[in-house]
Amino acid sequence: MESVWMALALSLKVAGLAAAATTILGVAVGFLLARASFPGRNVLDTLLTLPMVLPPTVLGYYLLVLLGRRSALGTWLLEEFGINLIFTWQGAVIAASVVAFPLVFKPARAAFESVDGQLEQAARVLGTSNTAVFFRVTLPLAWRGILAGVLLSFARALGEFGATLMVAGSIPGKTQTLSIAVYEAVQAGQDDVANTLVYIISAVCVAVLLTAGHLAPGRIARR
Amino acid sequence: MLFDIDIRKTLQAGSRSFALNLQLQSSSQRIVIYGPSGAGKSLTLKAVAGLLRPEHGHIRLNGRTLFDQRAGVNLAPQARQVGYLFQDYALFPHLDVRQNIAFGLSRGWLNPRTGVRHDAVEYWLRAFGLETMAHQLPDELSGGQRQRVALARAIVARPRALLLDEPFAALDLSLRHTMRRELSDLQQHLQIPIVLITHDPQDVEIFGDHVFQLRDGRLDAQETAACHLPASEALACGNTTICR
Incomplete structure (x- = not known):
């Protein structure tokens, strides 16, 4: 039973950090693609959406190639900072972030595009700096759409299996998340453990989806 | 000179293009830019506010240069210190x-x-x-x-000035009347220069101390209520000047 709670704690930690990372990156990139116009914008959009349709094992393989010891980046990280990401929970965070990224980035871009540009113009004429316009007008008007995406990305990161297994492996208490623990339990014939894990992960996902539905865009937040 | 505007801007939308080429000068505190929709009124107002950058020309407000293409001056909207009333209020x-x-x-x-x-x-x-x-x-x-x-x-x-984009268009008739009077009183009370753009002759009646009529991005005619424009300036514009 203790291993179940360790897996849950690890899953929440990995999913929480992945959701935080995808939020910051997804909002920044979504805003950039909504407002800036540059050649290759649609190609970039397609590339960034790819993790949504590619099999997670393929993404995991890409990450292994990119971050592994034989890659330039992996060697540099290890030699300069002593950082090895493969078979660590930090590697699981990266895998979950890549998989969940389009779930924030896509709705963030749509939410920014739906903000009336005239409101931003009005704020600028009133003397508000461009940075302040983003935080006082654009973001408050877009945040409901973004938040729904953030919750979905959290749920997706929580359920991540394929890419995480490839990059971080399945080390109990270290990199074995809930969804991987379910697989291991079933393989080992521990049906009662599998049952508990399945109920926990289902309950968390239902709660997240209910919250996301409640925050669906369309209604304007009081603040 | 309170308002000194000389702007040129070409806009391209697909195969259609629109050229704004407008010179207007006035010492009146209440000027109205009047014309049908699509004449370039809103573009002019946006240029004064700094929301649209003209290709050539200059914009001076009470001696203060907001934009001057030749001198390389283009104040940000934040630095222009103008008030802007959007058509649907924003x-x-x-x-x-x-x-x-x-x-x-x-x-x-x-x-x-x-x-x-x-x-x-x-x-x-x-x-x-x-x-x-x-x-x-x-x-x-x-x-x-x-x-x-x-x-x-x-x-x-x-x-330093108030720019009004069709301020009464979104109101019903009776309210329009009340709000016109309120705005007129407010302007006189504050002594703030206003530029009002409209296609409604009634706005011209009340606010048009100096009226500039726009058509297809160009000045069509201008008239002043009191004819306090020196004749030389009217001539320089090359347009009809009518005294009421």
Whole structure:
């Protein structure tokens, strides 16, 4: 039973950090693609959406190639900072972030595009700096759409299996998340453990989806 | 010279193109740019506010250069210190009436919380009869109330000029009459220069101390109420000047 709670704690930690990372990156990139116009914008959009349709094992393989010891980046990280990401929970965070990224980035871009540009113009004429316009007008008007995406990305990161297994492996208490623990339990014939894990992960996902539905865009937040 | 505007700008939308080529000068405190929709009125107002950059020319307001292509001057909208009343008011839907009016007074990266008071904001809330709805959102207001909020928001920081984009078009007829009188009184009270763009002859009647008629991006005719334009300036424009 203790291993179940360790897996849950690890899953929440990995999913929480992945959701935080995808939020910051997804909002920044979504805003950039909504407002800036540059050649290759649609190609970039397609590339960034790819993790949504590619099999997670393929993404995991890409990450292994990119971050592994034989890659330039992996060697540099290890030699300069002593950082090895493969078979660590930090590697699981990266895998979950890549998989969940389009779930924030896509709705963030749509939410920014739906903000009336005239409101931003009005704020600028009133003397508000461009940075302040983003935080006082654009973001408050877009945040409901973004938040729904953030919750979905959290749920997706929580359920991540394929890419995480490839990059971080399945080390109990270290990199074995809930969804991987379910697989291991079933393989080992521990049906009662599998049952508990399945109920926990289902309950968390239902709660997240209910919250996301409640925050669906369309209604304007009081603040 | 209060207003000295000389702007040229070509806009391309697909295969259609529109050329704005407008020179206007005036010492009147109330000028009206009048013309059918699509004549370039809104573009002119946006250029003065800094929301649209002309390709050539200059914009001077009471001797202060806001834009001068040759001298490389192009003040940001934030630095122009003009008030702008948008046609559909552009009130911030997520902020209440008091926060909307106070918007330009705070400089931080975050919106001040509800209920923060500024003397100037409270003054205009009272002056426009908006105290009872200070905590309401723009969605919950009537058209006339929304316009008062937008007007208060534009003048609370004491701008050097007020730009009005079809200010009465969104109001029903009886309200239009009332709001015209309110705005006219307000302008006289504050002695603030205004540029009003409209396609409604009634606006011209009330605010047109100096009227510039626009057609297809060009000046078609101008007239002054009191004919205080020196003849030389009228001639320089090369257009008809009519005295009422």
